[in-house]
Amino acid sequence: QKEVEQDPGPLSVPEGAIVSLNCTYSNSAFQYFMWYRQYSRKGPELLMYTYSSGNKEDGRFTAQVDKSSKYISLFIRDSQPSDSATYLCAMREDTGRRALTFGSGTRLQVQP
Amino acid sequence: DAGVIQSPRHEVTEMGQEVTLRCKPISGHNSLFWYRQTMMRGLELLIYFNNNVPIDDSGMPEDRFSAKMPNASFSTLKIQPSEPRDSAVYFCASSLVQGQGRGTQYFGPGTRLTVL
Numbered sequence: 001q002k003e004v005e006q007d008p009g010p011l012s013v014p015e016g017a018i019v020s021l022n023c024t025y026s027n028s029a030f031q032y033f034m035w036y037r038q039y040s041r042k043g044p045e046l047l048m049y050t051y052s053s054g055n056k057e058d059g060r061f062t063a064q065v066d067k068s069s070k071y072i073s074l075f076i077r078d079s080q081p082s083d084s085a086t087y088l089c090a091m092r093e094d095t096g097r098r099a100l101t102f103g104s105g106t107r108l109q110v111q112p
Numbered sequence: 113d114a115g116v117i118q119s120p121r122h123e124v125t126e127m128g129q130e131v132t133l134r135c136k137p138i139s140g141h142n143s144l145f146w147y148r149q150t151m152m153r154g155l156e157l158l159i160y161f162n163n164n165v166p167i168d169d170s171g172m173p174e175d176r177f178s179a180k181m182p183n184a185s186f187s188t189l190k191i192q193p194s195e196p197r198d199s200a201v202y203f204c205a206s207s208l209v210q211g212q213g214r215g216t217q218y219f220g221p222g223t224r225l226t227v228l
Contacts, residue, residue: 036219043116043203043219044155088155098143098207098215099168104154 003027006089006103014111019076023089023103026070030101031094033065035074038086038105047087048074079110114138116220118204124226130192133223136185137206145205145217146179146189155203161187162209194227201225 006023013019021035031052036044048063050056050072056063062075072091076083089103117136125131137144145160159169161181169179176195181187191198201222209215 041222041224043205043221045219046216049216097168098162098209098217099145099157099160099171100217101157102155 001026002104003101004089004091004103007106008104010107010109012109012111013079015079015081017079017110019079019083019108019110021074021076021087021089021106021108023072024070025072025091025101027091027093027101028067028070029093029095030091032092033063033072034090034100035061035063036088036090036102038088040085044088076108079108081110081112084108084110116204116206116218118202118220118223120223121221122224122226124228125194126228127195128193129227130190131194131198131225131227133189133202133204133225135187135189135204135220137187137204138218139185141206141208141218142184143207143209143215143217144181144187145207146187147203147205147219149201149203149222150199158189158202191225194225196227199225199227 004025033050035048038044053067060077064073086105088105090100119134146158149155158171159179164181179189203222205217205219207215207217
């Protein structure tokens with residue numbers, strides 16, 4: 001079993017829809033949670049960053065972390081065709097080890 | 113300001129050949145990470161350096177892989193000899209780590225390696 005599980009999709013939604021992307025994890029020591037967006041043939045870029053549990057909002061994006069359930073989510077409101085990309089969750093422990101453990105990524109397609 | 117720079121962007125080689133991938137981290141960053149991305153395994157950490165010193169190389173698949181960071185502005189990942197199963201996209205990322213700060217990792221554009 002992988003440490004981080006993420007549905008690969010693809011997920012296809014119409015423009016303007018609310019998108020929900022999720023990851024589950026098994027390592028209770030994870031404290032930092034991130035969402036990266038990766039466009040085709042590009043490197044991942046950081047979208048959202050959360051420490052421990054709770055919600056964080058940035059424009060159309062909201063990240064939620066539920067450590068009791070080992071479950072994290074990314075919500076995208078008013079989705080746009082430009083949001084079409086692969087979304088990767090990533091996480092790490094609160095130790096000196098800075099390496100990230102990534103989910104496999106969910107491919108999102110927003111139809112105009 | 114330039115981001116993480118990787119070269120080459122694409123590499124096609126034959127099995128058994130030596131391959132060298134290069135990375136220039138963001139100026140001022142003190143940590144550098146090498147990742148490999150494949151369809152089957154996703155994005156996996158190979159090795160990371162802090163202040164030019166290798167900290168964790170547990171992800172390096174085997175002795176055919178080696179990485180160096182001779183100074184703060186340059187790192188190489190070498191595969192010798194290369195095999196078809198090494199075909200993947202190799203990413204370099206850098207971050208500024210200060211204490212227990214977040215140390216956001218910034219990724220380069222990747223090198224797409226094909227071993228025939």
